[in-house]
Amino acid sequence: MAKDRKIDAVILGLLSHEDLTGYEIKKRIDGAIGFFWKGSFGNIYPALNDMEKQGLVEKSGGDKSSGREKFFYHITKKGSDALNDWIADEHAVNELKYETLLKIYFGGAADSSVSVRNIEVFEEQARQNLSILNVFKENLEKVLDTGDHLHYYLTVTFGIETYEAYLRWCDKAKKILSK
Amino acid sequence: MAKDRKIDAVILGLLSHEDLTGYEIKKRIDGAIGFFWKGSFGNIYPALNDMEKQGLVEKSGGDKSSGREKFFYHITKKGSDALNDWIADEHAVNELKYETLLKIYFGGAADSSVSVRNIEVFEEQARQNLSILNVFKENLEKVLDTGDHLHYYLTVTFGIETYEAYLRWCDKAKKILSK
């Protein structure tokens, strides 16, 4: 795996369950992982290429049976080992970059209605994300005992817990600013 | 301001209160802003240079009175306008990238004690950040009525609310994994 390119670990993690195409990997990332990690085609395809050269994944012969030719990737023993090493490594980079908080922090220069508006936009996003995560949660609760669903469930509950905290803060912050 | 370089806005925001050197700007960012934004010298100095060329800030003659020569930056009318435009722009990029959640998500492959350990490391960080923020909060509560302290206070309470949510989640998640 490239030193700082965490997309490698994401791909390996997804491939540890099933063979996937680059396109499908993108879809998976946009799903339940989406609220704490992002990926793009310009990111994923080069990573798959590099990792194939390193022997972490194997590329299938092209499947032309429908639509454009597609290639499935399969994780190797070496890839699986690299994935496990990464999971077991305690060091993790957790980064929060919230432009909204920056706008609030420097919002003293403007009218407080501007900050209230910024909070409202943030609140609306949190509300939407929360409702998506609640659907995930309900579906996962039905199958918690099988496969890795328990782990997926934990990340979903993390999201729910934090978005609910955001909404509580939005409420309070708006009240304080409106005084 | 450069299109996607948000450090420009941070610098402008800080300079809107007082003239600062690049070194001091770094210090300010590492302080109360640190938990939702980062900056580095390799980031800040080039930004100051660009912004001077654009007329958003002015560079003072070097002050050699103590230690190495230093340069204070002052925000211009144009810089102040750019800052206000940015604050009033509803569009904001809020990005969360948590490698810990990635490790939890893919943790099904490993023993659950590995996930528990990952959570413990995360928990310890949250606890530390929370205690720092609580100190900020106490200090800010004494001066809430003056200057922009109210806005600083709001970002601090955001941090406290979310780190408390993290800790609650850590507790629950560890219990679920230990079953």
Add this chain to the structure above:
DNA sequence: ATCAGCATGTAAGGCGTTACATGATTCA
């Protein structure tokens, strides 16, 4: 003497986003 803190800046390298290029199939 030496280490920490103050202070400015550059350079290399890595990573990611966005847009672009290409092309097939399905459905309205």
Add this chain to the structure above:
DNA sequence: TGAATCATGTAACGCCTTACATGCTGAT
């Protein structure tokens, strides 16, 4: 016919991190 979805990939550009280079002052 045109739009949407499936599908792969490249290229340009921008931004950030890290390491490096330099040098003063004050405390131990």
